[in-house]
Amino acid sequence: MTQYFATVARGLEDLAAQELESLGAQHVSTTFAGVGFEGDRSLLYRINLWARLPFRILMQLTTFSCANDKALYRGIQSIDWSQYLTPEQTLAVRATGKNPQLNHTHFSALQVKNAIVDQQRQTFGERSSVDLENPDLAVNIHIQGSRCTVSLDSSGGSLHRRGYRPAVGAAPLKETLAAALIQLSDWTPDLPFLDPLCGSGTLPIEAALRGLNIAPGLFRDRFGFEFWHDFDVELWDQLQQEAEEQELSDLPNFIGGSDRDPEVLDQARHNAYSCGLSEQIVFQQREFADLEAPADSGVLMCNPPYGDRLGRDQDLAAFYKLMGDMFKQRFKGWTAFVLTGNLELAKCIGLRPSRRFVVYNGTIECRLLKYEMY
Template identity: 65%
Template sequence: MEQYFATVARGLEDTAAQELHTLGARAIAPGFCGVTFEGDQALLYRTNLWARLPFRILVKIAEVRCQDADELYKEIRRIDWEQYLTPDFTLAVAATGKNHQLNHTHFTALQVKNAIVDQQRDRFGQRSSVDTHRPDVQVNIHINRDRATVSLDSSGNSLHRRGYRPAVGKAPLKESLAAALIYLSGWQQTQAFCDPLCGSGTLPLEAALMGLNRAPGLFRDRFGFETWPDFDAGVWQKLRHEAEAEQHSDLMAPIVGCDRDAEVIAQAQDNARNCQVSDQVTLQKIDLSLVEAPASSGVVLCNPPYGERIGRDEDLAAFYKLLGDVLKQRFKGWTAFVLSGNKALARSIGLKSSQRIPVLNGNLPCQLMKYELY
């Protein structure tokens, strides 16, 4: 059993822990901005392929002392790096956290890199090249007081970059946050789903991928673990084939996204084609005031502008009032969820929320507000 750490957005640790449990993870322990868990190599591959909430899956290889730069260098050099990379593998090091002596992440990363390549020079007479863009092996070092956790990044690029979304609007939600909001809403595959303010389509597209049981990792061209010395191509191909076989051919209920901006709807349609759901999801250019419910019940989920990055010059209070009116008049029998980073604007919706869930959108504190529409 290996020990893994899934990095997630702050506040979503418990939701990510539930998702990892469904994927077969063991010894699950939510922490700060992540979840520790255990499993075998197949689980490592499966979580990268299927998990919708994490940014990265790290494989812990050591914990070392690091009171200062010299101690960190010596401790890193003691690790047997040959099992993880030889000089013909490219290398990159990323550092997070700090202590009194090691308070600059770039310097910390440089110390770790130097320790690894100096060991290689002694052992092989040559060293790995550094490739910060697409390394064969990405080492992660996290400093907390006088201890450093040394890990390998099995994901490569952040998992929230599914690979289907080159086209984005002005203030796009990360795919991982969109998936988390859908989980938090309690939406089920049998329920209709509507985002009346869909922008470039992230919420309806993530819902469609869930509804079709489509693994988000199927759209990526590469994961970090695929260039590791111990990569098991047979296990990986088996997991990919199983994921492809487990997909549903059709959604069980309608999924709809609407936006008044023709350009962003065109982007949403491009993204839908990229993730092969364009024949399943309805994405339409329509003003909020004209949106109609696509079924008698379901879940409305939207992320209206709240004046941080877009909408500064508009009368957003009137826009929020319109949103509340449309929900009240057109979506009776539905449950609505609105993500808002502006409490004053949220009050303009004019509906009483039955629940408020704190959520961070990047660094912006928001609330996911639930409305039962009778």
């Protein structure tokens, strides 16, 4: 069994742990912004393919005592990097964490890079080039106290970049956060789903992917593990084929989004097209005040502007009041969820939430507010 670590958004650790367990992870434990677990190579591939909440899946190589830069250099050189990297392959190093002697992540990453390429020169007489964008091998180190943990990034780029969304509107939700909000809502595909402020369509698209049982990793061009020396192409092909065979052909109920901006709706339609959902999601240009419920019951979820990213707007308080009025008047029988980073604006909705979930949209502490409309 190999030790793995999934990096996740702050506040979503328990939710991500549940997802990883459902995919077969063993000995799961949560920590700040991450989930540790164990499994085999098949599990590593499967989680990269299927998990909707993590950013990266790291495979742990070793830990060692690391009080200062010299100890860091020695510890990295104690690893036989020829098992993982040849001079023809490119390299990137990402460092997180710190201690009193290693308190700058850029410096720590540079020390690690130097230790690796110095070993390569001694072994091969040549060294790998650095590629920060698309490296063949991404090394991750995390320094906590006097210990350093060294891992390989099996995901490559962050898993929130599904690969279907080249077009984004202003202040878009990360796909991983959108998936987490949907999971928190307890929405099931037999219920209608509507985002009346859909922007570039992330929430309806993530709902449709879940509703059709489509693995989000199928849209990505590459994963980090595909460039590892022990990459099992047959196993990977098999897992992708199995994922494609498990897809459903049609959604059991309505999933849609609306927005007042025709240009941002074009982006949403383009993103839906990129993952084969053009015929599954209904996008409409509509003012919020003209909104009508598409069914007698369902889940409404939206991420209205809350000032911190899109700029303060004198009309935001009035808009939040409008949301509350619309929920009461036109969405009886529905459950509404509003993500906001501005609790003062949230009061303008004028309704008492039945639940509040703390989540982070980037660095902004937000609340996902649940309103049950009887």
